[in-house]
Amino acid sequence: MKIIHTDRHLGHSGHVELMNGRVVPAFEKPERVAMILKAIGERNLGPLIEPTAHGLDPVLKVHDANYIRFLSTAWQLWTEDGRDFPALPSFWRAPGMRYIEPETVDGKFAHFSFDAGCCIVAGTWDAVQAAADTALTGVDLVAGGEKTAFALCRPPGHHAHQATMGGYCFVNNAAVAAQSFRDRGAARVAVLDVDYHHGNGTQAIFYERPDVLVCNIHGDPRQEFPYFLGYADETGAGAGEGFNANFPLRWGTDFGGWSAALEAACARVEAYAPDVVVVSLGVDTYKEDPISQFKLDSPDYLKIGARIAKLAKPTLFVMEGGYAVEAIGINVANTLEGFLQ
Template sequence: MIVVHSEEHRAQAGRAELNDGQLVPCYEKPARAEIVLERLRAVGLGPVVEPDAHGEAPLARVHDRGYLDFLKTAWDDWVAEHGDIDALPLNWVAPGMHRRVVPDSIDGRLGYYSFDAGTPITAGTWRAAAAAADCALTAAARVAEGERTAFALIRPPGHHAGRAFYGGYCFLNNAAVAAQALRDGGAARVAVLDVDYHHGNGTQEIFWERDDVLFLSLHADPRQEFPYFSGHADETGEGRGAGFTVNLPLPWGTDWTAYAAALSVAAARIAAFGPEVLVVSLGADTYVGDPISRFRLQSEDFLRLGEALAAMGRPTLFVMEGGYAVDALGVNVAHVLTGFEGA
């Protein structure tokens, strides 16, 4: 299995995030990717390669141009106003406010383009996010060229980033960028399966009205869990996309038995759709020891997950998303990939 990875991920190293009413050290940190890379090398999964540069055109196929320009300039504008401290938003648009006009103030623009206060913009945010997207695009190209599978080992993650918003540690939606590139490269149908603990609200928003990209997500019930306002079972798409979004919310405490049952529902829908490529948003925060999640998957269950994904029988691109039990993260991610390879 080819692993695509860039050391540029280290450029995104926030100092603090707002969590449960406190500023705490960021859960999404460079050590996450480093420990996964160390484990993949230890098990000899496959070659680790640098990404090719793809430029901004593939990003603009998924993201709003004004949003991309904001991400590129936000840090400099923030420092000019506030100095060298992490940029976090203070307020957001609420229902009933007159209309959405992009503010001139950097404080206003942070609130305009974000949906939480847990995702700091730093000096290296754009560099790291753009490199992550390049990794996903490079891995997608390898699959399009005939590889059975490839893994984009990246951070920051992407599945919470929408067409014109960031949050949940995500700035560019790497899985969506890759899925769109696969479509542009000739794949008639692409499925994106999100197995992160949290709902992939950004990916859903991007493909909400599309019938050429099937989006499926297994995640914690939004009545209980972040991002709260997206991911209910009755959210199934609109317009041409009606029926091409599949949400399978699960309660706190979900173990492998319940998770596998939901995964089988997703597998049947994928089989019926018949995608030429499967993109997996691979979050490992479903692990029982994850500090910000409440599912109960054990490490050995990630082997079973990999085997189940392989049984879907599609060329598969894995794109790294969440997982914050750092000590176990390398083992769990490696289990998914080796389970897939051995199936």
């Protein structure tokens, strides 16, 4: 399996987030990728290849132009006022307020974000573009006939909406990939999101469309971020009714409960008969994850990979979350190895 990777993610570093009301170093950090590369190398899972440049057109098929313009200029706007430290929003819109893009930098950060999880530094935009190119290069490989590929995207993407960043995500790499598969001739694409957190952005982007099935297994939003999407009664709308499936699970869920949800999600994917599957691969379901509350253990990821392989579809893995840096490489490599066996 080819692994698509570039060191351009390293520019997105030295950033911060809010944890329990305090400013702390970001959990979503470059060391995550280093550990994944180390484990992949030790297992000989496949060659590393560099992403190729795809430009912004495929990104603009799922994101608003005003939002992408903001992302591309945010650091400049932040620093031209003399701020030489990482950029964070500290205002947000409440329901009932106007949807208007303000002129000033703090107003724009408020307009285009839903939390303080998307800190922007000098190298963030380049890393975000590189992550989208990484996913799109994976699409090239799988649309070109490879059975599978792993897009080692960083930063992750599944929390990003059409015009909103949040949850460490700026551009929705998996959604960009799913749309690109459609544009390259796939009639039906299934997104299977196994990250601990609900993939609210991916769900929202495809919610009214029947051509992309979105299935999510995640922490119950009554307890867990992103809180306001990911409930079981969200089944799609309009032409997309019936093409969204959520499997929320309570804090403390172990592999017994989690794998039952995976089986149900895989049954939905099989009934849909997609041409291709995009897996939003987060391993923050791991028992030692510092911000998550499920109880999966490292050997469980071999079984997850094997169950996804049983779908017997061309499959693009897109990296999402996972913050237990010591184990993230083992857990990702186990998933891919379980798939390949």
